[in-house]
Amino acid sequence: xxxxxxLLKDGxxxxxxxxxxxxxxxxxxxxxxxxxxxxxxxLSIHKVRGRGxxxxxxxTLLDADAIRRQSASCDWPILVFDSIDSTNTxxxxxxxxxxxxxxxxxxxxxxxxxxxxxRKWVSPFAENIYYSLVLRIxxxxxxxxxxxxxxxxxxxQALRESxxxxxxxxxxxxxxxxxxxxxxxxLELVGDPADVCHVVLGVGINVNMQSADEVDQQWTSMKLxxxxxxxxxxxxxxxxxxxxxxxxxxxVGGFTAIQREWEQNHLWQGRLVSLTxxxxxxxxxxxxxxxxxxxRLKVGGVEKVFSGGELSLRLRDDS
Ligand code: ATP
Numbered sequence: 001x002x003x004x005x006x007l008l009k010d011g012x013x014x015x016x017x018x019x020x021x022x023x024x025x026x027x028x029x030x031x032x033x034x035x036x037x038x039x040x041x042x043l044s045i046h047k048v049r050g051r052g053x054x055x056x057x058x059x060t061l062l063d064a065d066a067i068r069r070q071s072a073s074c075d076w077p078i079l080v081f082d083s084i085d086s087t088n089t090x091x092x093x094x095x096x097x098x099x100x101x102x103x104x105x106x107x108x109x110x111x112x113x114x115x116x117x118x119r120k121w122v123s124p125f126a127e128n129i130y131y132s133l134v135l136r137i138x139x140x141x142x143x144x145x146x147x148x149x150x151x152x153x154x155x156x157q158a159l160r161e162s163x164x165x166x167x168x169x170x171x172x173x174x175x176x177x178x179x180x181x182x183x184x185x186x187l188e189l190v191g192d193p194a195d196v197c198h199v200v201l202g203v204g205i206n207v208n209m210q211s212a213d214e215v216d217q218q219w220t221s222m223k224l225x226x227x228x229x230x231x232x233x234x235x236x237x238x239x240x241x242x243x244x245x246x247x248x249x250x251x252v253g254g255f256t257a258i259q260r261e262w263e264q265n266h267l268w269q270g271r272l273v274s275l276t277x278x279x280x281x282x283x284x285x286x287x288x289x290x291x292x293x294x295x296r297l298k299v300g301g302v303e304k305v306f307s308g309g310e311l312s313l314r315l316r317d318d319s
Contacts, residue, residue, distance in 0.1 A: 002082050013048065013052045013054045014052050014053055015053075041126070042125060062080050067236050069237075070237035077104070082107070084105075086121075087110060088105075088114060092190060101136040102135050104132070106132075108125050113130060122215050127208045127209040127221075129203065131204070131205070131239065132200050132201065144193055146259070147250070148185050150249075152169050155203055156169060158238045159182070163226050167182055169267060179218050181206075181219045183203065187199060207223065208223045208230060262293075271286050272315070274313075284304070293307070
């Protein structure tokens with residue numbers, strides 16, 4: 001099916017006969033595959049009598065060589081999947097198989113993309129970036145401190161350098177434009193953080209997505225913000241470069257070297273928020289983050305510090 005898609009991706013018309021000849025199948029088999037493409041991948045294909053078939057919009061697929069050419073300094077192997085349950089899950093499986101880190105897992109789509117707390121990350125085919133970079137960390141609790149916030153800054157820089165200037169950070173792991181989510185981060189760790197461990201830096205960025213009914217909160221994409229389509233290979237390359245830069249800074253100076261810059265880019269600095277953990281809710285004013293990336297809130301006139309994967313932040317109506 002994907003061979004057929006690769007023949008069509010230039011956005012030109014191709015006759016059923018040429019496609020059938022290239023695939024070594026009959027015209028009716030081509031027709032069936034086209035229907036699968038539409039149903040399975042949500043693609044729209046124009047069918048015009050006498051001219052053939054054409055993708056409604058040209059498609060650029062992920063290409064490890066193109067990514068490598070544009071980010072020569074990132075010398076990690078790149079594994080590209082047409083379809084996978086979740087790039088983070090595949091990364092965790094690859095660690096178990098003994099794949100040597102660092103390495104990068106990318107996919108055109110995720111059938112079970114994940115957010116925090118088992119929530120779903122909507123991941124349509126060939127529109128966005130689903131990215132999991134695996135690092136091996138040895139004896140360095142310090143190297144894990146604030147790491148997901150460091151990744152957030154790297155994603156933010158990649159978005160800004162691509163022209164999405166208005167993006168900012170929301171503690172702990174989201175990137176928003178205004179109130180709309182444009183990217184999310186999910187870090188997962190295996191092994192002993194005090195000895196040798198692997199960390200999966202999972203990043204989902206909405207790139208060319210223009211509709212997604214299943215997303216149950218406000219969202220946006222780079223395309224919706226800028227009005228233009230983006231080359232995902234160039235963006236993956238740029239993200240590798242910005243990640244490497246921030247990871248190096250973090251390794252040398254620890255999270256304190258980055259704390260101030262993170263706060264400067266926090267969209268909700270000084271705002272009134274509600275922090276929820278399960279059924280508990282705490283209202284307060286955002287003071288900033290501490291030297292480990294935990295959230296500092298003023299609650300009833302007293303500063304309190306919060307951290308942990310179960311916490312979710314919302315702006316209060318009176319903010
Ligand atoms: P919250 O934003 O409530 O604090 P969270 O940060 O824990 O939640 P994540 O786990 O990062 O959220 O992301 C999962 C949530 O993001 C989903 O429950 C859904 O509301 C939203 N979402 C899912 N897919 C997308 C997407 N492609 N773009 C933007 N938002 C999405």
